[in-house]
Amino acid sequence: MSEDECNVTEKNASIDCLPSEIISIILKHNDCRDSVNFSATCKYFYEMVQSDQCLWKERFKEIVPPDLFKSMIKNGDGDWFTETKRLTTIKKLIYERIVNMSPEFFCRPNCIQIEDIRSIFDLALSHNVSFYFVVHTIQDLVKRTKKSMQSLSCHKPFTLTEMYYGRVALRHLMHTYLSLKWASQRINKEQYPHRVLNFFIQWIDNDHLYPDDIMEEKINTIITKVEKLMQEAYPGPQGTHYTVRELCDKGFIPHRNVIAATSYIMYGEMRMTLATSANIDTLNIVKVLNNKCGHSIALAAIYFAIVKSFGVDCELVTFPNHMFLEWRTPVPREIIDPSSPYICTADLKTGLWNPRRRCPFSGSVNTKYSYHPESLLQYIYASFYSTMGVIKNWQTQNAVHLLDFVSGYNNYRNFLPYLLDSMHLRTINIPLDHKYLHELHIQLIHELTSLNKTQRTKKENVTVKKRDSCVRFAVGMICCHQSYGFICLVRGWDLTCAVEWQRNVDLQSLEYGYNQPFYNVIAADLSERYIAQENLIESSDPNRLAHLEDFIGYEFTHFDGFSYVPNDEKKAEYPNDMPVVSTYRQHWEMYNTRGTYFMIRSYFDDV
Known part of the structure; x- marks a missing residue:
């Protein structure tokens, strides 16, 4: 082969002769850093890589959770390169700021206020999807740190120290968001028992997300089973196509039969069992339905959600040390059979309804009690703390912060009054979505971070301990x-x-x-x-x-x-x-x- 032919062959074999589609396929098998480094080699490759939205869409999909990716497909503008660059930069800055928290707060690790982590809030609220991504990033840090602990070695930022401060930041982020969620549900009158229970789980366990839609889907599966059973038993008047709810409202299906069908599905077909302890597994409705075992609070919340969907007049009544699921017959007492009970309470162990079994301290049977979300939340807290006893972990610490929120103390002072006052006009009709925060919700969270400004304490210096020969043991032993x-x-x-x-x-x-x-x-x-x-x-x-x-x-x-x-x-x-x-x-x-x-x-x- 001549020298000219060799030169031509070498020229044709260079990478810039490859089609852009082939280069894109090659880059898809490399990480973001390799793609960026490749784009820095020349202007042609820079423009090619930056404009390849299919490539950056795949990169974006790799660094975010699946539900955030779906949200961006729905709400994004299709500029995947910019979105990937933004989130990658945020992730790097989050790691840096968490690493820098230990030198700053080592002398006061238990007194870190929202004001102290304002820079992390600024990153989380810099874009509609940034909040969820920051939460996901810190949760991933906690997960990877726990895994690295099993190997008896670690490196920053995946150490116990970074996990501790990451959890502190995660607590403030999630609790501020959940405060907004609680106020939004209260204004829109959406604080149903199962949502209050899920709110409690979200509040105490920030290491995981417990989406409401997954819980609602699980409950709707049971509602569908009950509805199918009722349709087979009560098809309705001939020639009509009423739903089961409409048949109940029109009186074709008695509420007593809806309750019987619900008890059959939950305790007969699904074989739900009652657990005496109130912990993260027996209070989490999704886990309860998967494991077929739950605390009385979870079973009552599930039962309440099912029968309420068919219009049954049922109330979940709670006050200190007491909780019962109560059903009143819709027909006035003087019309019905005197031997038939007017008030029934559910036995959550068996699903049976017992007449006039109300607690003697709750008043006469004619006293009308209604459901109160705040009362249920405090009852859940009391049951959880009673079960945990002397056990102290991150969940029990977060539960203590829940009392601060309900009572308006410490970091959450003035949160609820402020939200209830400001949300009436601004966000009452805007759905709250943690995967893609609306601009008004971002603004409200910004305002909450500045609501209770505290005086910054002077940074304390570490006092060096001079070791003496009489000291036998050392720190960490x-x-x-x-x-x-x-x-x-x-x-x-x-x-x-x-x-x-x-x-x-x-x-x-x-x-x-x-x-x-x-x-x-x-x-x-x-x-x-x-x-x-x-x-x-x-x-x-x-x-x-x-x-x-x-x-x-x-x-x-x-x-x-x-x-x-x-x-x-x-x-x-x-x-x-x-x-x-x-x-x-x-x-x-x-x-x-x-x-x-x-x-x-x-x-x-x-x-």
């Missing part, structure tokens, strides 16, 4: 109490007993008194304790304490197989503790290796 045997995690220490603790320490039980190191620890039962060094020993079998990580995340990054690794701020506070942990780890590894060796040797000797 897992220890045991010599007398009581409980496991605990060392979070800090003092060279001598701190003054504020001296009145709580039994001096007579200590051999060395106050003049010995004392350790701030968190026990496996979530209690925080102050223990003298003579009462602590290192754990011979340290394990991950996953149930404590919601509370220690702002101090530690992960569990490495032997101890919890302090974050940068904790290391700055206790700069000389890491070598001590390394020494203990070497001894522990040597002991385990030697133990394994002797076990193997003993096995072969026996053989």
Whole structure:
């Protein structure tokens, strides 16, 4: 082959000779960064990549949840390159700001206000889809961090510290949005029991989304079953095509029969069972219907939604420590059979209705009680907290914030009065959609973030603890109490007993008194304790304490197989503790290796 033919062949083989369709197919198998880097090689490729909306539509679909992608198809303008670029930039900035929260708030991790994370709110409200994307990004961060904890290694931003501050930001974002949702449903009189229950689940568990439409779809499936059963039993007058609801309204189908059909479907066909505990699984209506088991609140809310769809006069009545589902016959009592009950209450364990079984503290049978969403919400909270007891996690902490919202305290001071006053005229007829926020809803959330301005506290500097040779243990180590045997995690220490603790320490039980190191620890039962060094020993079998990580995340990054690794701020506070942990780890590894060796040797000797 001649030299000219070789040059022609090489020229024809270059990538700029390929059709744009082939280049697009190649780029679809690369990530966004590779596509952007490729577009930077020349002006021709830059214009080709930027104008390839099919390519960027696929890229957009990869970085957002499916329902957000569907929302953008419906509401977007088709400029997928701009949308992908915007959301990718937002994701990068969210990670940066969450990483930067630890140096700023390390000394006050439990006092982070909405005002403190205004920059994250600005990103979340920069576009109609940005709010949902920011929430999804932080939820994904939490999910990936939990997964990385199982590998005993991690890197920023997927550490316990970033997960802790990400959850704080997520709490403020979701609770502000849910405040808007609560006010909107209240104004539009849409606070049905099943929606109130789902609101509670959304409020306490921000790590997941519990869309109302999925719950409504599940309930509508049962309504369809009841409707089909009623149509078979009561076809209606000949020559008419009434719906079951219309037949009920016209009196062709008695309400008593609707209730009987609902009980048959729920407790006969579906075999729903009653759970005594009120937790995230037994209160979540979608899970309850999937598992066929739920708390009485969830079963009552489902039952209420079904019979109400057919116009049955049923009320879910709640007040402190009491809840019952009540049905009144629509016919005046003097007309019906005196032996027939006028008021019935449901037995949520069996689905049967019992006459005149109202609580004796609720008044006479002639007293008319109605459903109140706020009362139901407080009853749900009380039931949940009664079940959780001393268990403390992120969900129970969020539940406490719910009381603040209902009562108008702390971060949520003036939220509800302001929303109820301003939403009457502005947004009453605009549906609230978290996947694509309307401009007026974005404006309202912006106003809520500025409603309760607090005075910014001065940033505190970390006090460096100078280690002494008498300090035996180090921060992050897992220890045991010599007398009581409980496991605990060392979070800090003092060279001598701190003054504020001296009145709580039994001096007579200590051999060395106050003049010995004392350790701030968190026990496996979530209690925080102050223990003298003579009462602590290192754990011979340290394990991950996953149930404590919601509370220690702002101090530690992960569990490495032997101890919890302090974050940068904790290391700055206790700069000389890491070598001590390394020494203990070497001894522990040597002991385990030697133990394994002797076990193997003993096995072969026996053989």
